[in-house]
Structures are given as structure tokens and as C-alpha cells.
Amino acid sequence: MRRIDVAQAAELIKQQSRILILTHRNPDGDTLGSAFALMHAAKKLGITAKVFCCDVIPEKYSYMYCSEDFGELSDAYVITVDVADNKLLGSGEIEKYKDRVSLCIDHHISNREYAENLLLRDCAAACEIIYDVILALGVEIDCKIADCLYTGISTDTGCFMFSNVSDRTHLIAADLITNGANITDINRIMFETKSMGYFMLEAAALQTVETMLDGKCAVMTITKEMMAKTGTCESDCDGIAGIPRKIEGVLVAATIRERDDNTFKVSLRSHAPVDSAKICLKLGGGGHARAAGCEIRKDYFEEDKAKLLSAIKEELESI
Amino acid sequence: MRRIDVAQAAELIKQQSRILILTHRNPDGDTLGSAFALMHAAKKLGITAKVFCCDVIPEKYSYMYCSEDFGELSDAYVITVDVADNKLLGSGEIEKYKDRVSLCIDHHISNREYAENLLLRDCAAACEIIYDVILALGVEIDCKIADCLYTGISTDTGCFMFSNVSDRTHLIAADLITNGANITDINRIMFETKSMGYFMLEAAALQTVETMLDGKCAVMTITKEMMAKTGTCESDCDGIAGIPRKIEGVLVAATIRERDDNTFKVSLRSHAPVDSAKICLKLGGGGHARAAGCEIRKDYFEEDKAKLLSAIKEELESI
Numbered sequence: 266m267r268r269i270d271v272a273q274a275a276e277l278i279k280q281q282s283r284i285l286i287l288t289h290r291n292p293d294g295d296t297l298g299s300a301f302a303l304m305h306a307a308k309k310l311g312i313t314a315k316v317f318c319c320d321v322i323p324e325k326y327s328y329m330y331c332s333e334d335f336g337e338l339s340d341a342y343v344i345t346v347d348v349a350d351n352k353l354l355g356s357g358e359i360e361k362y363k364d365r366v367s368l369c370i371d372h373h374i375s376n377r378e379y380a381e382n383l384l385l386r387d388c389a390a391a392c393e394i395i396y397d398v399i400l401a402l403g404v405e406i407d408c409k410i411a412d413c414l415y416t417g418i419s420t421d422t423g424c425f426m427f428s429n430v431s432d433r434t435h436l437i438a439a440d441l442i443t444n445g446a447n448i449t450d451i452n453r454i455m456f457e458t459k460s461m462g463y464f465m466l467e468a469a470a471l472q473t474v475e476t477m478l479d480g481k482c483a484v485m486t487i488t489k490e491m492m493a494k495t496g497t498c499e500s501d502c503d504g505i506a507g508i509p510r511k512i513e514g515v516l517v518a519a520t521i522r523e524r525d526d527n528t529f530k531v532s533l534r535s536h537a538p539v540d541s542a543k544i545c546l547k548l549g550g551g552g553h554a555r556a557a558g559c560e561i562r563k564d565y566f567e568e569d570k571a572k573l574l575s576a577i578k579e580e581l582e583s584i
Numbered sequence: 585m586r587r588i589d590v591a592q593a594a595e596l597i598k599q600q601s602r603i604l605i606l607t608h609r610n611p612d613g614d615t616l617g618s619a620f621a622l623m624h625a626a627k628k629l630g631i632t633a634k635v636f637c638c639d640v641i642p643e644k645y646s647y648m649y650c651s652e653d654f655g656e657l658s659d660a661y662v663i664t665v666d667v668a669d670n671k672l673l674g675s676g677e678i679e680k681y682k683d684r685v686s687l688c689i690d691h692h693i694s695n696r697e698y699a700e701n702l703l704l705r706d707c708a709a710a711c712e713i714i715y716d717v718i719l720a721l722g723v724e725i726d727c728k729i730a731d732c733l734y735t736g737i738s739t740d741t742g743c744f745m746f747s748n749v750s751d752r753t754h755l756i757a758a759d760l761i762t763n764g765a766n767i768t769d770i771n772r773i774m775f776e777t778k779s780m781g782y783f784m785l786e787a788a789a790l791q792t793v794e795t796m797l798d799g800k801c802a803v804m805t806i807t808k809e810m811m812a813k814t815g816t817c818e819s820d821c822d823g824i825a826g827i828p829r830k831i832e833g834v835l836v837a838a839t840i841r842e843r844d845d846n847t848f849k850v851s852l853r854s855h856a857p858v859d860s861a862k863i864c865l866k867l868g869g870g871g872h873a874r875a876a877g878c879e880i881r882k883d884y885f886e887e888d889k890a891k892l893l894s895a896i897k898e899e900l901e902s903i
Contacts, residue, residue, distance in 0.1 A: 419744075423743075424742075424743050424744055424745045425738075425743055425744040425757070426743045426771045426775050426776065427771075428767075428768040428771075430761075430767060431761065432757075432758040432759070432761035432762045433758070434758075435754040435755070435757040435758035435761065436754070436755070436758045438744070438751075438754040439751040439752070439753075439754035439755045439758065440751070442749075442750065442751040442754065443751045448747075448749060449747040452745045452746075452747075456745055457745070457830050458830060458832050459830050459831065459832065460831070460832050461793070461795065461831050461832065464790050464793065464827070464828075464830075464831060465790065465791075467787070467790065468786070468787040468788075468790035468791055469787075471783050471784065471786070471787035472784075472787055474780075474783070476780070508783070509783075510776065511776050511777060511778050511783075512778065512779070512780050512783060513777050513778065513779050513780065536772060536776075537768060
């Protein structure tokens with residue numbers, strides 16, 4: 266599939282009268298911020314636009330949209346945002362769009378190029394690309410669009426803490442604040458408010474942390490029982506996955522989470538120069554250099570876990 | 585004392601051949617980043633400059649300076665940075681400078697104006713002001729200065745998370761990155777590195793959290809046994825005290841920590857408009873509106889704790 270630049274993507278969007286923007290499953294701040302920012306911008310150009318996702322959008326993102334903004338749209342030009350692989354759209358009604366994606370806007374190294382592709386791998390967040398696309402569309406960034414884009418940029422960078430942050434990330438943040446992004450409320454919602462269940466899950470998960478490979482690798486386990494006891498869900502686990510990397514001396518941290526479907530989800534987080542994506546690729550997964558994921562089969566748990574640890578060991582030895 | 589602007593402050597500094605820059609006691613990233621950035625800039629103008637502080641500088645800030653940069657300097661023009669009150673310089677050798685401060689560069693609302701004052705209360709960090717002063721001095725920002733300024737700005741804003749952040753904060757951060765600030769290492773050292781003991785203490789303490797008063801108040805307990813088991817110290821507890829305030833719905837959180845003498849230290853943290861200082865005053869303590877402290881006696885534990893909870897209840901009812 267053809268690679269295109271920001272100007273070409275904006276040109277393609279301008280030619281449409283109806284667009285449907287799809288996010289990845291288990292939607293996070295970046296995929297949702299990208300989708301709703303682009304939707305608001307398209308509407309300002311008179312384009313009919315909606316956002317669709319296979320999962321329910323977590324309540325905390327509700328400031329981004331109204332209920333009529335969400336849903337399917339017939340005969341529309343289909344755009345995915347922050348979706349590295351069309352498999353990541355998930356299942357259900359959304360599956361019919363999998364082979365009908367016209368434009369993919371993404372920043373993942375692991376992108377599978379399943380559509381016309383605006384792929385900028387140096388961007389910390391897909392929202393950085395959407396910011397450029399919106400400017401190329403000639404749409405003024407209002408406070409609603411600014412809120413959406415700020416959400417994606419702040420959440421995908423751990424509030425400007427991760428190594429993916431560039432000078433441009435901060436320049437865009439400055440412009441979004443100038444244009445009215447409500448960073449006080451967004452930061453409080455995204456980073457300063459956790460449910461009691463989240464904290465209890467964190468406490469339980471931390472008790473399972475083991476360090477290995479000279480303290481350079483930490484492994485944490487989250488069981489279904491822990492999640493049931495604390496009343497937490499998958500998105501709570503995403504936040505927790507970043508914690509064991511913070512342990513002094515740890516270069517790579519794996520969080521192994523039991524799922525309903527006979528698999529364990531592995532979330533890998535690393536410090537430079539350890540390449541998480543490279544490790545996860547060896548187990549059929551993928552992602553970014555500092556945050557990637559793969560799967561472990563329940564029936565082959567010990568075997569797959571050993572494979573994971575050996576991939577980690579290899580990467581640690583290569584740096 | 586006279587209030588001056590950035591250009592005037594730069595002019596005063598340029599006239600000197602020797603400057604001594606003082607930080608506040610228990611130095612943090614902002615006072616140290618301000619001091620060493622200004623010191624490096626002054627040296628580039630041929631001015632002899634040193635930084636002095638009553639306390640030992642924590643090891644994690646060592647990338648900012650060499651050992652000969654730290655110490656007293658005779659016959660020097662004395663500047664304080666991020667020091668709201670000359671009492672905050674602390675005690676010991678530094679005391680002789682208390683009444684010899686010529687220039688104070690600060691951003692605190694509570695500043696006591698004890699010298700010629702470059703006071704910009706809208707700045708999130710003193711380092712934002714120092715950035716302007718360095719530009720006004722005509723000094724180019726190199727990677728060393730950028731590291732110092734980025735440290736102050738990032739630590740005083742909780743890595744761009746607090747409500748004191750403005751568009752200017754991000755614009756300055758962008759420029760510092762452009763000029764070579766090593767944000768990956770600095771963010772890792774300041775925000776992403778905790779001892780395993782710290783995490784284990786956090787996990788144990790979280791297990792003790794109880795919420796009360798309609799979920800608006802959380803109480804967490806840290807015992808001597810927990811600290812002994814995890815090998816942690818008092819400063820680890822300071823970090824943990826902020827956590828229960830993050831629980832959804834909690835307006836005020838009390839962390840009760842067992843001490844070696846016959847007392848428990850209470851650390852109170854609140855969200856606006858709950859006044860922590862007002863609550864702690866009723867138990868003979870004090871502090872700031874959002875972070876305050878008091879004591880509970882071990883021999884009268886239940887009695888004192890009830891008094892604390894009733895003071896919290898009164899404050900919650902009054903808002």
C-alpha cells in the first residue's frame with residue numbers, strides 16, 4: 266500500500282463527504298483523542314463524520330464527544346487512527362470494515378501498512394500527526410479539538426515523561442494550551458484519579474514482582490482472581506504495567522496478565538536502549554521500542570514464559 | 585525592597601565579577617536547577633560563580649555540576665534562587681549571608697521580598713525565570729544549562745502535570761530539548777526510579793487504606809514493621825503520603841506513620857477547597873493548605889485519632 270504525507274492525507278480527507286473513523290480495541294487516550302479530534306475537524310469542513318470502536322468507550326473520555334458522534338456510518342470513507350494492524354480493530358460489527366480501510370494514520374513502528382498509510386514513526390502519539398493533518402486541512406484548533414489532542418499526547422507520553430517526547434511534542438502541547446486545552450481537568454482525570462480497586466490491584470500485583478537477570482528484568486503477574494477481587498478491568502492493568510520498570514536497576518519489565526481466553530497478555534516496558542518491540546516480535550507480538558506486547562498460551566505457560574525470558578536475556582546481552 | 589524586571593536583573597548580574605548563588609535548605613530540583621543554570625551562564629560571561637546551600641545536595645542531581653562549583657565565595661554579589669524567605673536558607677555557615685542577599689529571583693506567592701526582587705508569581709518554576717534571565721544575559725543555552733533548567737521545570741510541575749503549567753512552560757521545555765536537554769535520563773532519574781523497598785512499602789501501606797465520611801476521607805497506616813521489612817526510611821514515606829488522595833472521591837487523606845518515639849506522625853493531603861493546615865492546627869500541627877502534618881500519641885491513639893477524624897469531618901462539613 267502507498268505511503269502518503271500529511272498534505273496528501275489532508276487532500277484525501279477534504280474530498281470526502283462522509284468519513285468513519287475507527288479506533289483500536291480497548292481504546293486509549295491516543296486512539297480516541299485522534300479519532301474525535303479528526304471528527305470535530307472534519308465536521309468544521311462540513312463533512313459528516315463519526316467515530317466507531319468495537320468496545321465501550323471508558324467514561325473518563327466522555328468530555329471528547331456527544332453520543333451522536335459515536336456509531337457506524339454507511340457509505341463512508343474509512344480511516345483508522347493509531348491502529349497498527351487491522352486485526353487490532355477487534356471483533357463484532359467492526360469486522361466488516363477490516364478490509365475496507367482507505368486511510369491509516371499511525372505512529373507505530375510495527376504498523377502493517379494495510380491501507381494508504383500516513384505513518385510517522387517518530388511521533389510520540391498519533392495525536393501529533395492528527396495535529397498536523399488538522400492544520401493541513403486549514404481547520405482552526407478550538408478548545409474541543411485541543412482537549413482531544415492534548416489527551417492523546419499526554420497519555421501516550423506518560424504526561425511528557427517517556428523517552429518518545431521530542432521538542433515538537435512540547436511545542437504542540439504549548440499550542441493546544443494556547444488554544445484552550447483544559448489541561449488541569451484532563452491531567453487530574455488521566456493521571457491523578459484512580460479507583461480504590463486500581464490501587465488494590467496495584468498493591469496485589471506488586472507483591473508478585475520478581476527480579477531476575479541481575480536485577481535488570483522484573484516480572485509481575487496479574488491474575489483473574491486479583492482483578493475479580495478488586496473489581497478492576499483490562500484498562501486498569503495498562504496503567505499498572507508501567508510500574509515495575511520504575512524499580513531501580515530494572516531495564517525491562519514484563520507484566521503477565523491472565524485473560525479469559527486461555528491466554529496471558531504480556532505487556533513489556535523498557536528503558537533505552539532495550540527494545541521491547543524486538544523482544545515481543547520473537548513471540549509473535551509487536552509495539553514500540555519502550556512499550557510492546559505479546560501473548561503467552563495458558564496450556565504452554567512454562568514453555569512460552571521461558572521463551573519470553575530468553576528473548577529478554579538475548580536483548581539485554583546485545584545492548 | 586525594589587521590584588525589578590528580567591532585563592534589570594540581567595544588567596545587575598552583568599556588572600559583577602563574582603557571584604554566589606544560594607539555594608533553599610533541603611534543596612529540590614528547581615532551586616538547584618536555577619542555581620547551577622545561572623552559575624554556568626555567568627561563567628560563560630567570565631564571571632566567577634559558585635553555588636552554596638546549607639545541606640548536602642542529593643546524589644541524583646550530580647549531573648548538574650562539578651565539585652568545585654559548590655561552596656562559599658568571598659566578596660561576591662549574593663543571589664538567592666527559589667528562596668521565598670531568607671529564613672529558608674537554613675542554618676550553619678550560610679547564616680552569615682542572610683542579610684547580605686542583593687538579588688532574589690523567585691516565583692513563590694509567599695515571597696517575603698527581602699532583597700532586590702525579580703518575582704514572577706505566574707511562573708510554574710523559578711527555572712522559567714532563570715531561562716529568561718539567561719536569554720537576557722545574551723548567553724546561549726547549551727546542553728548543561730538546558731539540563732539544569734529542564735530539571736527545575738519538570739520537577740516543580742510534576743512532569744507537566746500540575747495546574748501551574750502554562751503554554752510558556754511547554755515552549756521553554758521545547759527550546760531546552762532543542763538545545764540538548766537530556767530529558768530521557770533526567771525524567772528517568774526524577775520520576776521513574778524508585779527502590780524495590782519503596783514499592784513494597786507502598787503495596788503494604790495500600791492494603792491498610794480505609795475510606796470513611798462518605799468516601800471523602802481516606803486513612804492509611806504505615807507501621808515500623810512495614811518499614812523494617814522493606815528497608816525504607818522517612819523520605820520514602822513522604823512520597824507515599826500523596827497516594828491515597830488520588831483515590832476517586834477522596835478529598836482528604838491522612839497517612840498515619842508509627843515512629844520510634846512514642847508517637848505517630850500524621851501527614852494530611854487534600855484537594856481544594858479542603859484546608860489541611862486548618863485540620864492539623866486543631867491537633868497542634870500545621871503546614872500548607874493542601875499538605876500539612878500533626879502528631880498522634882501512641883498511649884492515647886484511639887482518643888487522638890478520633891479527634892483527628894472529627895477535625896476532618898468539621899472541615900468537610902464547612903466547605
